Amino acid sequence: MPTDDTLTREQLVERAAALAPRLLESREETLRDDRLPDAAVEALTEAGIFRLRLPGRYGGYEADARTMVAVAAELARIDGSVGWTAAVSWIPTHMACMFPDVVQDEVFADPGVRLCGTLSPSAQARTVPGGIRVSGEWGFVSGAPHATWQQIIAVVLGDDRPPLPVVALVPMSELRILDDWDAHGLRGTGSPTTVAEDVFVPAERVLPLPEVLASRAASAATQGLAAYRAPLLPVAAASSVGVAVGLARAARDAFLERLPGRPLTYTHYDRQSDAPLTHRQLAEVALACDEAAFHAERLADQVDDKNLAGEEWSAAERARARADLGAAVRRAREAATTAAEASGGSSVRRAVPAQRIAADVRAVGLHALMNPDVNTELYGRVLCGLEPGTPYV
Numbered sequence: 020m021p022t023d024d025t026l027t028r029e030q031l032v033e034r035a036a037a038l039a040p041r042l043l044e045s046r047e048e049t050l051r052d053d054r055l056p057d058a059a060v061e062a063l064t065e066a067g068i069f070r071l072r073l074p075g076r077y078g079g080y081e082a083d084a085r086t087m088v089a090v091a092a093e094l095a096r097i098d099g100s101v102g103w104t105a106a107v108s109w110i111p112t113h114m115a116c117m118f119p120d121v122v123q124d125e126v127f128a129d130p131g132v133r134l135c136g137t138l139s140p141s142a143q144a145r146t147v148p149g150g151i152r153v154s155g156e157w158g159f160v161s162g163a164p165h166a167t168w169q170q171i172i173a174v175v176l177g178d179d180r181p182p183l184p185v186v187a188l189v190p191m192s193e194l195r196i197l198d199d200w201d202a203h204g205l206r207g208t209g210s211p212t213t214v215a216e217d218v219f220v221p222a223e224r225v226l227p228l229p230e231v232l233a234s235r236a237a238s239a240a241t242q243g244l245a246a247y248r249a250p251l252l253p254v255a256a257a258s259s260v261g262v263a264v265g266l267a268r269a270a271r272d273a274f275l276e277r278l279p280g281r282p283l284t285y286t287h288y289d290r291q292s293d294a295p296l297t298h299r300q301l302a303e304v305a306l307a308c309d310e311a312a313f314h315a316e317r318l319a320d321q322v323d324d325k326n327l328a329g330e331e332w333s334a335a336e337r338a339r340a341r342a343d344l345g346a347a348v349r350r351a352r353e354a355a356t357t358a359a360e361a362s363g364g365s366s367v368r369r370a371v372p373a374q375r376i377a378a379d380v381r382a383v384g385l386h387a388l389m390n391p392d393v394n395t396e397l398y399g400r401v402l403c404g405l406e407p408g409t410p411y412v
Contacts, residue, residue: 204382
């Protein structure tokens with residue numbers, strides 16, 4: 020077991036920041052291959068980034084939500100694809116902690132374990148002696164090329180009962196990965212389609228989806244840990260929202276780095292920094308960064324505070340968690356878009372990061388669970404006294 024399992028939030032953020040030289044060195048390879056290079060994955064693994072949501076008994080950090088936000092933001096500030104790949108791995112890791120202890124012992128036996136997963140029940144399963152057999156596919160599985168296990172969701176069909184969505188854990192060696200990831204934003208996340216072809220999953224590695232969404236652990240050890248008390252969706256929101264914050268800050272940093280000495284072409288401004296338009300644009304970017312961080316931190320505080328108190332979540336609190344996620348993404352998108360538009364025609368060059376960062380933020384906002392419009396509507400619906408209309412709260 021690692022001896023550094025008591026690292027503070029600040030130390031974990033420092034570890035993430037210290038990876039910058041190695042991660043930036045491999046950026047071109049990341050963009051070329053549409054996935055993180057093995058060297059980058061190794062660096063993240065060595066730094067313990069994939070262990071943030073592992074329980075301490077397996078050498079993990081049992082990181083709280085504020086830590087996940089801070090580490091994801093630091094990684095995304097370096098590279099959006101790195102931040103996204105790390106952050107979304109914490110979600111299936113959290114879900115794996117809901118399984119019986121014997122299953123966790125199997126999955127987490129490898130100190131370098133890396134999980135990928137999905138929340139889409141896009142496969143079918145049938146009950147067989149000792150477990151289920153699964154066939155189907157799951158799209159946009161970020162980190163699949165270097166994962167060791169995938170958390171899958173399938174619908175178990177049977178003549179004698181209603182269809183039941185279940186969560187299962189499957190070794191990546193039993194799945195097929197398609198070479199179909201080719202995207203405008205978050206290009207380096209390696210988010211392909213994975214396929215199961217009549218894969219057998221033992222019964223102990225299968226849980227009903229509603230139990231996992233509610234974070235009702237089938238593990239005696241997990242039940243006593245504060246970090247795993249919140250419902251899944253607020254945890255997932257807190258896991259991923261830091262990516263938006265980091266990308267917003269990256270957009271601001273990239274703009275400020277190029278600003279000194281840049282003129283506004285075809286105007287009388289020899290320095291862009293002298294133009295009142297630039298003053299307004301930069302202020303808007305900075306304020307949007309701050310507002311994204313506010314919503315991310317409020318979300319994280321809510322998760323952490325309720326976990327420590329052991330309190331139940333109301334429908335409004337669950338909906339606000341997704342609303343805060345959407346609001347952070349919206350503000351991050353505004354920051355990155357404004358910075359990109361203020362960066363001039365030269366920013367179309369690949370060597371200038373402004374347009375890549377903006378594309379990454381747009382990709383984040385298109386995710387079904389992070390879409391600002393969808394999440395705002397959901398919150399308003401609940402505030403009006405209506406049912407959420409989705410189990411994903």
